[in-house]
Each structure stands twice: as C-alpha cells, then as structure tokens.
Amino acid sequence: MKSLIKIASIAAVITGLASCSQDELRSFDALQQKNAIESVNDPYLLASIIKQTSLFYQKMGYDNRRLPGAVQHIESNYQSGDNFYNGFKSPVDDMYTAMDILKLVDGSIGLADQRGSKVHKGIFTTFRVLLFSYMTDFYGDVYYTEALKARQGILYPKYDHQADIYTGLLKELDEATTLINAGSEPISNTYDLMFAGDKTKWLKFANSLKLRLLLRASGKLADAGARMTALLTQPMLTEATENASIAYVGTTADNSWTGGPLNWGTIDNFDTRRPCKTLVDKLIDLKDPRLPVWFAPVERPWTSDKTKHGVTFTTTDPNGYSYSSTWEYIDRTNKEIAAYATPDVLLDSNKVYVGFVAGMQSDWKNGNGHYNTAAGGVVGNFKVSKFSKLFRENKHNLLKAMIMNSDEVQFILAEAAAKGLITGNADTYYRKGIANSLLRWGVKQADVDTYLAQASIALPSDKAGQLAKIADQKWISLFLVGSEGYLDLRRTKLPNIFSNGRLSGYAFPLRYRYPGNELGQNKTAYDLGVGALSPTVDDQQSKVWLLQ
Numbered sequence: 001m002k003s004l005i006k007i008a009s010i011a012a013v014i015t016g017l018a019s020c021s022q023d024e025l026r027s028f029d030a031l032q033q034k035n036a037i038e039s040v041n042d043p044y045l046l047a048s049i050i051k052q053t054s055l056f057y058q059k060m061g062y063d064n065r066r067l068p069g070a071v072q073h074i075e076s077n078y079q080s081g082d083n084f085y086n087g088f089k090s091p092v093d094d095m096y097t098a099m100d101i102l103k104l105v106d107g108s109i110g111l112a113d114q115r116g117s118k119v120h121k122g123i124f125t126t127f128r129v130l131l132f133s134y135m136t137d138f139y140g141d142v143y144y145t146e147a148l149k150a151r152q153g154i155l156y157p158k159y160d161h162q163a164d165i166y167t168g169l170l171k172e173l174d175e176a177t178t179l180i181n182a183g184s185e186p187i188s189n190t191y192d193l194m195f196a197g198d199k200t201k202w203l204k205f206a207n208s209l210k211l212r213l214l215l216r217a218s219g220k221l222a223d224a225g226a227r228m229t230a231l232l233t234q235p236m237l238t239e240a241t242e243n244a245s246i247a248y249v250g251t252t253a254d255n256s257w258t259g260g261p262l263n264w265g266t267i268d269n270f271d272t273r274r275p276c277k278t279l280v281d282k283l284i285d286l287k288d289p290r291l292p293v294w295f296a297p298v299e300r301p302w303t304s305d306k307t308k309h310g311v312t313f314t315t316t317d318p319n320g321y322s323y324s325s326t327w328e329y330i331d332r333t334n335k336e337i338a339a340y341a342t343p344d345v346l347l348d349s350n351k352v353y354v355g356f357v358a359g360m361q362s363d364w365k366n367g368n369g370h371y372n373t374a375a376g377g378v379v380g381n382f383k384v385s386k387f388s389k390l391f392r393e394n395k396h397n398l399l400k401a402m403i404m405n406s407d408e409v410q411f412i413l414a415e416a417a418a419k420g421l422i423t424g425n426a427d428t429y430y431r432k433g434i435a436n437s438l439l440r441w442g443v444k445q446a447d448v449d450t451y452l453a454q455a456s457i458a459l460p461s462d463k464a465g466q467l468a469k470i471a472d473q474k475w476i477s478l479f480l481v482g483s484e485g486y487l488d489l490r491r492t493k494l495p496n497i498f499s500n501g502r503l504s505g506y507a508f509p510l511r512y513r514y515p516g517n518e519l520g521q522n523k524t525a526y527d528l529g530v531g532a533l534s535p536t537v538d539d540q541q542s543k544v545w546l547l548q
Helices: 002-019 024-025 030-039 042-063 067-072 094-115 118-139 161-183 200-218 226-230 268-272 277-285 335-340 404-419 426-440 445-452 463-477 484-492 516-521 525-532
Strands: 075-077 244-247 273-275 312-316 322-326 399-405
Touching: 024 273, 030 516, 042 067, 042 094, 042 244, 042 399, 042 484, 094 118, 118 161, 118 200, 118 484, 161 200, 200 226, 200 404, 200 484, 226 484, 244 445, 268 273, 273 277, 277 463, 312 525, 399 525, 404 426, 426 445, 463 484, 516 525
Parallel strands: none
Antiparallel strands: 075 273, 244 399, 312 322
C-alpha cells in the first residue's frame, strides 16, 4: 500500500501543478523529476506511466469528442460543435498534458539509468517516443532536444523542426529495443499493467511504434521502405491478444471506463454521444458483426409499413444486453411528424440501427425526424441509435484504454505491401488485421470466417482499390482509438468521407493550434514554429512538415 501511495503522490503533484500557469509548470520541472528519481522504484513508475499514458490516449477516443467527431465515428446532439470541427479552431492544451507525463517519464529514465535497469529504461524510452510523436504529429514543430531541461536552466525551450524530431524519435526507438534486448532485470508482472512482465511484448510494442512512425513519414523519408523491411524480421504486435492497452478495474471513477456510472452518474453524457451515420451505414453494408457490439437498436425506429406501427420487438446483442424497440409509422397526416419527415431530415427508415448524420448542427434535437422533443429532453432522440449498454459499464473485458492494437500493425503492413514499400502479401496482412479487430471485440471465429468470405471484403487487383479497402477496414478498426484514427485519415485522405452529410462546407482540420501560453510565454520559439507551417499561420488549416 505504501508503494501505491507513492505513485498517487507523484500523480497528485503533477495534477496539482497543472492548475498553475505554464510558467510555473516549467519552473517545477526539476522538482518533479527529482521526486520521481528519489521516491519510487522502477516497477511503480512503470505502473504510473502506463496508466497515465493509456488514459490520456483513451480520453481522446471517447471522452473528448474532437477527434472521434472529426473521423465520423461519434456525433453529438448537445453542445456538438465537434460534429463540424469546431474544437480545432481554438488553441489546444494537450501538449501540456503530454509534457506532464513526459516529466515523469524522463525522471524514470534517469532513475533506470542510474540503477542499470536497461529493460525499464528501454520501456520508458518507448513511452517518451510515443508522447513526443503525439506532440509533433498534432502541432508540428515542438520542443524536443531542449524539453525537460529546467534543471539545466532552460525554462523556455526552443522548438525543433518536425523532420529533426522524427529523426531523433526513430533513433530513440532503436536505442529502446537495444536496451530491452540487452537488459536482464525482471519486469514486475504485478506493476506491468500492460504486458504482465512479458519482455517480448514490450519489444513488439517498440517495433510496432517504429513501424507506425515510418509509415506516417514514408512520404518524406527516402529509406522508409528499407527500414520497414528490416522490421519484418523483428517481433511486432501480431495476434489479436497482443495489444498496447490496459483493462479497467471498475471500483473507483479513476480506474473505471468513462461512460460507466462511477464517472457519469447521470445518463445524459452517455446519451449525448451517438454513432455517426457514416460508420453505421458502412457496418450495415458490410454485414459487420461489430455493429451490435458497439451500438444499440433504435428505440422507436421509423417504418413505412403501416401494419408494423406499434409493434414492439426485443433485440439481444452478442454480450447479452437486451433492448426494446417499437416501430413507428411515418404518418405524414400527423403535423408533428410531417414537419420533420422530409428528405433532408428523416434519412433512415425501416432500419434497426441508425446513426446521426455527419456534420449535424449544434444542439439540434430533431435528427432523423425525432419530433417528440418534449419526451426526449435535452439529449434524447428516439430515432437514432445509442452506444450499446457495454459502454455504460464501469468495466468489461472488451473495454480497454487503448494506445495501439495489433490490427493497426497488420493494416500498416498491408498498406506498405500494397505500395511496394515492403515485400509480402497485402491481402494476408489485410485479412489478419480484420480478423484481429473482430476477435478483439469478442466476435466468434466462425463469424470472423463468414465475414472474411464475403465478396465485399475481398481486395481488388488494382493498387488504388486495394489502398481504399485497406483504409476502410483500418478506419473501422480504429474505433475509439481517436488519435490514430484522425492522423491516419489526415495522412491517407481515405476513406473519402470529407463531404458526407452536411460537411461539404467545412474544411477538414490538419493540426492543433499551439496552446495559448506558448504565444505569451515562449514567443520566440512559438514564432519559429509558426514560421515552419505552410502557410505560416497558427491555425488548423496550416500544414506541418509531414503534409507539406
């Protein structure tokens, strides 16, 4: 218990400081690193870093609607500017959240180095790369070589160019795998919340992360294909059970899935988040067995068959949750119904699963012809699916805080093979990626086989067609992995969903704006960072080096 208290104490120091100004945060870098080094041993630091990083990533996939809204996985019917990218228009402070974790990571690296803990230093370095890659991928040029140097007197670090950051991160991953391979100290299976002390899986994660970064930068790195090819002989996340994610405990708000009652005591936050029509329609078209796992049947679905009006039916999903639905006839003689039973509003009838249209306007209660707003209240809508009851649990074996899954790795390999960056069979990797995602969400092997046997799943013979199919399935598999879903859609522009629904008048955002405090307190570095963008304006439409 004493050790767990120490972990909580360090987290509390970091959390408390987050409420201070960024100037104060910089001046406390040394204190936080000192606390990390002097207070806690490797296993406890590892547990804290795993937990903080995993939850940071998962919050981007569900809690915060900015990224899942941008990739058309989630829509909202209340305070829903994220349906049309509003969250990208203001400065985003996630860079500071990542830096708070990095302070602990760098302190942990120093501790491991002093003790000769090579395996742990390699693991901590992998997290360092992960978090710095997040920062540069979303913002562009950021501090890297001078970051976390407060103890050396650098309170206002310079920004490094994104190209140089990528060079450094890939080098650090090489160092990380060398350290993990060379180290001999055991990893605590109790405090290793991610891989239960399995050293090989940490190697797989580090190599898989390197593969991700190489593909992301493949348009800029002439040797990306050769470096990816070299990884084919190294261990990577391959099987459906090999995922960089952690399970929820479900006993307190801090260790529970966000959508459960321990975090959201009322149902309103849960009901506000609805599946996007883009995703629901794709799953229906493909007869995808993940559909009933993720989403609930509509409560009062529309029907054009008058004889079905008022007929109630029960649906039980693959996890045993039951739902009651009652058909409602589209009676245009009813003035309330007729007002919204128009082609541009009532988009889906005779369907049990329905999503909100992409780009739906803020605080609009009438999606898909929902007219009974008095009964529905602020966030209710009886004509659009909710998330399944699975996502209202505090914990479940299918609910994980996810950083990277093995299906993503297989889709990376499939794309690389289709492009000729590596040798290998794109179809084999593609099908493995699909299977891993389905199995990860609890789909039975027999249903996986049936799904893969469909003609609609087969890869075509042409390169463009293959890349489109691979991107489609990868986009589906990145459900609730918000950061990677967004970055991949930004990179590939596939699937081509940018004009879906009501989004035709909105430009897809290309980056986060720098936090406001950078302009006020680190202006010299900020100005140089903005100067590297194209155009040289700190907004969501400027291109970072990766996109130039």
